[in-house]
Amino acid sequence: MPKLTIDTQYGIIIIQDLETVFVNEYYAHLYGYSSASELLNSIDSFLDLIDPSDHPKAIDNYYQTLKGDVLPRGRSFRNRDRHGREFSVFAIDHVIEWNGKPALQVTVIDLSAQERAQQQLQENEQKFKQLITNSGQGISVHRDFKPIFVNQAWVDLMHAPSIDAVLRDVNLLTLLPEEEHANAQSRYQSLISGRLSGAKTVVKNRCFDGEIRYFRVYDSLIEWDGAPAVQAVIEDVTDRVILEAKLRQLSVTDPLTDIYNRRELDRVLNQEFQKGQRYGHPFSVILIDIDHFKVINDTYGHDVGDNTLRAIANTLRDTLRQTDVLGRWGGEEFLIVCPSTDLTGASHLANTLRSRIANLALDVTKSVTISIGVASLDTDDTQVSDVLKRADRALYDAKRNGRNQVKVDRP
Template identity: 35%
Template sequence: MTTAISSNEKIFIDSHYGVVVHRDFKPLYADDTYAAYYGYTSSEEVLALPSLLQLISQPERTKALATYDGVMSGRLKPGVRSYKNIDNAGNELIVLTVDHIVEWQGEPAMQITIIDLSSQIETQRQLQASEERYRELIDGSIQGIVVHRNLTPLFCNRAYALMHGFENEQAMIEHGSILPFIEQPFHQQAFEESAALINGTAETIKAEVKGFKADGSTIWLSLLSRPVIWNGEQAVQVTAMDITEQHVLREKLEHQANYDGLTNLLNRRATSEILAQQFEVAKVEKQALSCVMIDLDNFKHINDQYGHQVGDEILCLFAKVSLQNLREGDILGRWGGEEFILSLPGQDQLQAAAVANRLCQALSQAAVKTKYGELFFSASMGVATVCPEITSLDQLVSKADRALYQAKHNGKNCVSVLHDTEDEP
């Protein structure tokens, strides 16, 4: 796996650690902490070095070269290692490193994170503590990381705890399970992915899931999961990024693309796509499907006499009243102007006519308030139903449109039905 880093992006890592990025040991980036470890006053002095090999003791250079080639080629996994290094004054340092492949200016490079263990090498406890801390640095310290076994957390970093609304890592761990922070529809997915990583059928799994914070508010996470060994046993490490803002923005853009901005009904394009799918299902599975074309009566006169603001209020009231009188699976969309289309899956001709008549009556009882008093309005509707003679959605819509024309001809504020044998009203 590689992580993209732009050349002008600051790498946010705890100040106790030094970071350098190189390609074939030619330094591409170094922070000031890294420079200070080797006796330099600034990162620019490190970047001026012809090769980082001069900072590695002579006996260790062959090992460093082999490790670089192995990790970059994929033969070795990125990991935690120790080296003897030399500062610019010739003093020997013992450092712990974490190597990690990143993308730098469009090409793979190696990121090395180091800590100076010269004063700590005596104690195994300090070494182990450092290795544990480095487990959270593999995918970057600004990301949330949790290690779990069967969704029971064994470890999490501060970023993961904070993104779930906990004050610290321990509070998250003590909760006992990460499952309550995943929305129920994603539970089965979580169990299956965990099992796949543990039993070796998957090496890494990427997913986006909806979850919850400690206070119950919603959070969307982008997850990268992989198997790890934790205290000698198989476990799963999950790297999490909070994408709630991106997800909300994406939903907003998708809504804008599919819904009418005034009535909040589906727009013509989105309605056409759904109708096409419903039509194909109805024809293949021989299911009933009816279509109702709806037009608000005398709408131009309303706009001319009362103004477009009142006209807009009527359009919105039409949408509200209609949705209150339809089933959850019925599809109502704005076809254009004051014209709407209603799809009634599973409804035959008689049932669709009954729905249209009920809706027509409900609309005739609705009114908007104007400075002249309450303004009532009405709608005319044409009903058509899928039959053997109809072989395309265009034919079904056209038949409903002809039925609508007949309703207008019959005096408006009514429903007209074209029977299967009728081609023209």
């Protein structure tokens, strides 16, 4: 199995058959243990780390995630370490292979500080309180997105030139991406009409200096100078949004090659197959195997083998079109899903890839070649595995007939 390369600031636990088979040091420290080995020797099951009331939910999540009934998702929950300290974590689950069998990897980060700050913010807020100009929170009041009040904290968060400049000639709607305008206008109308008393959302903003930041916005209906208006309290959550996006990316990425993993490829394959079945959209798959890869590992070592995998993945990625989806299918195999591509187009792309790899200059192994099988969706295919089987058959023909070549499965 490839070595875990996740940043050590995140806690990692791997669960297999409901048993804890691995934790990293950060995870152990988070739960009050001096080392990973001490934690593993002190518990009978990962359930010992979870509040008993959450045991049924944890077991159900484990089996559903392994079966693929539940997609990887971020979630926050409270926990207690061995010394009784309560803390909150943000966790995301995804399925990996551990010692040849499926396992559940959970990546966690301690959110206690963020939760305390958020709780303090919520406790201090009063929906209809009089706005205080020197508040530390970014506050604006507007009617139909024309600001009638902003405080200095809002100006600082939005990197605006001044309060006067904002009040003079700014439409708050222009700070949002155009695709979000309809949602923002709908939310405003619901608030101003009284159908909605308050709303909380995360929005992407382009600040006055052009920087993109993410804000959690608490909207509420207030009375301002005797008429309804919308008050917006903003909180910069850019770092958290970026962290969540990074964790989501980790859940669909092969850690060695930094391309998609098999789970994400399965999702894309099923998506394209459904499009093909429903709308008649063509798609093709390109299955790639590195020739004599075992010889590379045996002769030069696994570090060179890993570097070879990375170099090939990078070359494939740099050669593909923007719409193509590349991932590691397993071991030394790669799979490319080519949406809206017929057999001729996929065959042409496969030959280009084969040529690029054959001419790839490597430091130690000097050269490497690949064998490729190509197949496209056929009207007789009843499931996505039918396409994959034909691509695998074509790949086998390419290897059997001398390697370093492309074989196409023609219906």
